[in-house]
Each structure stands twice: as C-alpha cells, then as structure tokens.
Amino acid sequence: MELIWQGVLEALRLILSGDPGVLRITWLSIQISGVATLLSLVAGIPAGVGLALARFPGRGLLVALVNTGMGLPPVVVGLFVSIFLWRSGPLGTLELLYTPAAIVIAQFVIAAPIVTGLTIAAMQQLNPKLRLQFMGLGASRGQVLWLLMREARLPLLAAVMAGFGGVISEVGASMMVGGNLLGQTRVLTTATVLETGKGNFDIAIALSVILLALVFGVTYLLTWIQQRGRTS
C-alpha cells in the first residue's frame, strides 16, 4: 500500500509541477490519438452510413468483416503495420516506421472498424421509414443523409467515444510501430509500460492517472454533449 501511496503522491507532484517530460508525452498522446480518431471518423462514418443504408451484393460480408475488425487485437495490427512499413515492406520507402505517423496509421486501423461498426448500428436503429418520410417532404439525397445522421447523433457520439477510448488506451501497436522513442514516439501507454518495467512506479502511476483523466475528460465532454441533446 505504501508503494501505491508514494506513487500517487509522486504522480501528483509531477503533474502539478508541470514536469516537461510528462507534459511532452501527454501532448504527443493527445495529438496522435486525436488525429487517428479524427481520420477514423472521416473514413468510418461515411462507410458506416453507406453500409447501413445501401443494398448491394456482398454487403453482409462487409458488415461481418467490420464487426470482426471491432475486436482486432492491437498487437496483430502492430505486427501487420510493422510489416507494411518495414524497410523491405510494401511501404518501406516511405520510412514511416518508428515515427508518430506510424502510430497514427496503426491506431487508425484499430479505430476505423469501431467507428464504422457503431455507425452501422446507430443508423440501423433508426426507423427505416424515416428516409422515405424525408424524401416525401422534398429532401435531396444529401439532405436525407444529413437528417438521418442528425437523428442518430446520440449513438454516433458513442462511436466517437469508443473510437478515441480504443486508441488512447492501446499499447501493443504503439510500442511495435513507434518503438517508444523518447521525445519522438513515446506516448502515455508505452511510457507506463517502460517505467513499470524499470520499477519507477511513481512515474508509472503519474502517467496512468493522466491517461485516466484524459479518457475521463474526453468521454465526459462527449457524454455531456450527448445527454444535453437527449434532454433539452
């Protein structure tokens, strides 16, 4: 217990004193996971809307693949992204391995199926006749899509939360494709693993507290927006 208590105290000191190393790691985590989540929304929401509303051969298979992708183990993603970005790999010439961009790519691969899958579910829980009703009031195709997404905004926000929560907290892929290089690719999760391995529990606890606070802060903000929409 003493170890934990000391760790918490040291964590508070590091956070409150604005330790530059901790701040740099935190800021990098926010940037990487933020960009990865944003990209997964840009790709996942249109893909999810399309898969939910369109009817075409092979759609069922695609939905099943997306749903499988929602449970992709980060280490498997890390492995395949590493292979692709490896010097002799298909994208080796880009020289992205062990850069923040590599972590963004890996986190995007993890988050995109989550966002897509939850978008499909969000759109499919709408009354299917709603689309016909909007068309029957003179909505263009774009207006129909916008209105449907507006009606599904509460579950869509849940998709954003799940996507961000999934990538900010994963460690395997970031470690494998980022290399945990100090000042370059060291993020909150990889730093926590490293410090725990070295027995620096105080720093590890400080990083964990920041990670938890970050996840809680973002989720709380999105939940607030979501619930305000529900009750206003």
Added chain:
Amino acid sequence: MTIPILEGRDLRVTYGDATALVVPSVEVADKEVLALIGPNGAGKSTLLRVLGLLERPASGTVRFRGAPVPWGGRETLTIRRRFACVFQEPLLCDGSVETNVALGLRLHHRSSGETATQVRVWLERLGITHLASRRARTLSGGEAQRTSLARAFALRPDVLLLDEPFAALDPPTRAELLGQLQDLLRHEACTTVFVTHDREEAMRLGDRVAVLVDGRVRQVGTPAEVFGRPVSEDVARFVGMETILPGRVLASQDGLLTVDVEGTPITALGKAGVDEPVFVGLRPEDVTLRPRDGRAVSDSARNRLEGCVAAAVRLEAQYRVEISCGPRLVALVTKQSFEELDLVPGRQVLATFKASAVHLIRR
C-alpha cells in the same frame, strides 16, 4: 379534356421474382381526392410511393401535369418538392413540434419569414399552437399525427399523399382527425391521394375510389358506384358484401330475375341472360330476421328464406348472425333484436330481403 395532374402508365413493381403491382393506368385529376382502398398487401402503399416518386417501378411512367417524370437527378427532386407525404407513423424528428412543422419548408430552402408564417398558420389550423415548443417525442399519437399533417400542409403541395394516416389512432381521435382532414381538404382544394383500408374513410374523403386487390386496380369510380355496384367478387367482398354466393339465372321477367343459388330460388333486380352464371351479393344490413313460428307479416321483401341460426358474434353495437337456409347468409341485428328473437345457434328464423338489395355480379 383536362390533363390529370398525376398519372401512372403501365406501372409494374417487382420484388425479386414476385410482382407486387401491375397498373396499366391510374389518373388523379386536379383538386380531387382519390382514395386507394384494398385489403392489406394489396399494393396500395406501393402505388402511392410510385406516384409520389419515392419508389422507382420496374417499368412504366409517372406523369406530372402531362409530362413524364425522369427518374433520378434534379428534375425528379424538383417535381417531388411539389408533393408532400404523410405516413401511418408520424415519423417526426427529434426536436420541437414547431421545428418539425418547419422541416419541409427548410428542406425547400424557403425564406425564414415565409417559414415562420406557414408554421404559425398550420399549427393553428391543426389546433396544435399550444404544443409548438413541446418536444415531438412526448406527443400522443393524435398530436403527433396532427404535427405530421401540419408539416405536409405547410408546404402547400400540389399533391398531398396520405398513407393510412389514421390507422394507428384510437377510434375517438381517428374520428376527430378524420373530420378535421375532411374540412381541410375541402377548404384547401388540394389534390390528394389517400391510401386506406377503411371503407368509411374512403367514402367520406374520396371523390373517387380505386379498389386494389392483389396488386391490380379492380375498379375505379365514385364512392356510390364502387360501394353500390362492385364489379367483381373480390371488390364486392372488400366493400362489405359479406354474403357472396355463386348462382345461375333461371328466369328473367319484367326486370326481375330468378337466380338458383344452391337449389334455392332468389329474386333479384337486374339484367342477365337466362342460364348465365352470376354471383349473388348481399350486404348484411339488408337482411332482416323474424321468428319462423310467429304471425305471418306481410311486407314488400320478395325473398323469404327459412333457416336456422348457425353462429352469432357480438360486434361493437350489433350482432353478426350467420343463417343457414340452404345457402348461408350473414345478417346484422341490433342487440335489442338479438335478445328479443333469442338468436342462439339452432333457433329457427325467417330471413327476408328485397330483390333490390340483391347485387348481381357477373362471373
């Protein structure tokens, strides 16, 4: 001849291998209310969606003011914006009643001034001004459907398309809203296609009625024509002729026909050749029941059949009684008559009906 505002030509809708709708021709005249009636699954709503440019038929053309409507693209949207639809479910958006009534106007990019005016007018005309700021999801079924109607009327459409708008409402709300819609349609003189499976709604609202059965239009005419003179067995059955019996004309004299129905001669008014196979149709309200052992009562009914009660079912305010008298007849009697005559199964009765009440349908 005036050009119909909306027409369907050679329409065919298929789902996989199944043909859901085959309509060689359907026309909606300017300012008329065309009621599409028929049993569940008859294709009424499908026809409405096709005419409303919401569903593309496998083949055929929809014409608006005489010109064929192309499918897809800006031109279809422009024409679709001359229409407004109301469905069985109110299908309101998350938001206030006011926002919902304004939705169509906003989609049409109408000015905020016009939108505010139309919303105010139609909230008032549907009697929902007091609900303007209420959240749509908290409305009762009747209030929600009023909102949906206000949303459609606010667009001042050239054609209003209503798909069973009262089917999910309780009877008092339905009766109230039906009366209100009747007044609105009369006042606005708005061309309307109204889908219903309720005969009373079709009779009250429709200037003309089209009966659909199994994806085909079986009869089109005024309510009096369709309900009074159905042209086929399935139309007759749908418009409320519960007794439909196959027979053959035995004799024809002075406009009176004698038809043999399962060995029982029935007198009918009409024209048909001797030996011609026909259906004899009877509305249950046209059949009168008397006690068989009572005093002989003379009346003008040409048909007097002796039989016994086979079954009796209580309806809302009446009893539906099946009489076995050779052929099987259905009669409607009041609760008082049912009790006075003690119409339990097996009771001997005399069923009478006029020759003019018999409706002959060619087989």
